[in-house]
Amino acid sequence: MTFEDLAYTQTPQNRMPGRRGDVAWVASQQARPDMRVIPIWRDRCLVGEGRPVEIAGSAAHAVLRASPESVLLGLEGEKPVFAADLSELSEGDALRACGAQASAEVRKLVPVLPSPQAATLAYARGLLHWNRHTRFCGSCGAATRAIQAGHVRVCTAESCGRQMFPRIEPAVIVLVQSCEPEPRCLLARHHGAGPDGFSLLAGFVEIGEGLEAAVRREVAEEAGVAVGDVAYRGSQGWPFPAGLMVGFTAHALSEAITVDGEELMEARWFHRAEIVERITSGPGPGPEDSIGGRLLRSWAGA
Known part of the structure; x- marks a missing residue:
């Protein structure tokens, strides 16, 4: 019995480690009309008609603007995929912003999802969770800011400047x-x-x-x-x-x-x-x- 097709093992995105540190390139990906956004609210997926909501086109740009924290998941083919954290909104406001009907835990959705989509949702959830819970430096207590399109955070204190990476x-x-x-x-x-x-x-x-x-x-x-x-x-x-x-x-x-x-x-x-x-x-x-x-x-x- 194979162990290679387990849930959460492989995401379909090219995570673009060589480009995501380029602020101008990331901004150009956010501006693309074929960009997609996966919204997450307090670690929960937003759901419409029993399926996770993914937003494209002008609505995707609006969701990014409403999110204080977004991350680049990578490219699927040539199309950029972002995840947006809407945790600062109420659940009702988050649902309305995305045209969703409810929120749900990722794990509850796994039985009805293709493996790559389940892995992508878990990836988005985990990366946004880490960003939301790493807003302050553990060494000096100063605020941190995201770099590398949300894959690294750095302390804003000039005397510190510590870099933090998603923990495993x-x-x-x-x-x-x-x-x-x-x-x-x-x-x-x-x-x-x-x-x-x-x-x-x-x-x-x-x-x-x-x-x-x-x-x-x-x-x-x-x-x-x-x-x-x-x-x-x-x-x-x-x-x-x-x-x-x-x-x-x-x-x-x-x-x-x-x-x-x-x-x-x-x-x-x-x-x-x-x-x-x-x-x-x-x-x-x-x-x-x-x-x-x-x-x-x-x-x-x-």
Whole structure:
């Protein structure tokens, strides 16, 4: 089973890193009649007739003027695509400005969208979120301003001038297989999950450790299971707001489980037939847009 077509993995735009620092060139792209704008309101897409709104022509220029923060996503073919943050407007005003009917979370729209469009919306959301939450310098507290068409921010204090780049927070997610001859995999129920809300183990990578080390640490910390071999399977952007999910499979060295009681409520081993049943007639493999579901389906052959 391939891991190359996961949600949020590939955007169709040429991000134009060699040109987006040219202020005059970016302005010329904003002025083009074939320019498109994706409006975002407080991290939510604007929707009309059940589909995300994308605005073109003179209406697109009007939306850019109404937005205090816009970013260049790139070129699709020769056509520029921008994202505009309308978060300073009320929801009603944002909807009226774009001719939209409602706002919606990107992840709720994924089942009805082509993969490139879902990736583009997540890209727009993540980049605008970062700009909106990086308005002040973490070193000196002065205001920042966007450069590189919204892909870099710089401190405005002459004594500082620090440059800030969009942060990425890597996290690992792992399917742990048992060491017994009959294959089983480890699922856990986190705090806040329902009675049957079992999922794969996952966690953020910490400073000074590699991805495989993060897998071993997370599984040992949360479930008390020692892990040996770790194998990379795939990755996906996870801009909610700034993650990178990296998927692995691993083999346990023992089957003893001791949950930490903080992150996890319980954990247990599941036979392959149980996983197939969960996928086909139970709660499912997990969120449709997550690499976790793909890891489970691949292991179960479902």
